[in-house]
Amino acid sequence: MSPEDGPPPGSLPEGGLLKRSLVIAGHRTSVSLEAAFWEALRRLALARGLSVQALVGRIDAERGEQNLSSAIRVFVLRAVWPGERAEHTVEQHSAGGLSDECSPPSSSRGSPQARTRDP
Incomplete structure (x- = not known):
């Protein structure tokens, strides 16, 4: 897939689930x-200078x-979450693991009740 195949910058495509086949760690899988x-x-x-397949391979490994x-x-x-750095890499996730919950951004948006739990 070349950069020209995507929608124009600033827009995201609409649509339901798309299934694609990739080879990850030598095994063919569908995502x-x-x-x-x-x-x-x-x-x-x-x-990041990677193919989608290479990036998915890194995500898979972690x-x-x-x-x-x-x-x-x-x-x-996590890559686009407010407060996260745009250059975030898979390796930076390895300390906490990809399965950790995301913390809400530290901003004034949202009600205090939405950010805290009752005892």
Whole structure:
């Protein structure tokens, strides 16, 4: 997939699940993601100088017991989460693992009740 195959910068495709076949660690596997996640993953891979397949291979190596599609979605969300650095890499996730929950961003948005739990 070349950079020209995607939608114009600033827009994300709409659509349901798209299933794609990849070879990861020598094994052929299928991954189902929404079109917007495929596009975001493609852009993240491009920014890192990797193919989508290579980036997914790194995510796969770090995911532990987490479902691969879920691990990819979490990786994409962490890469674009407010307060996270855009140059975030898979290796930076390895200390906490991809299955750790994301912390909410430290901003003034959202109600205090949404950010705290009752005892």
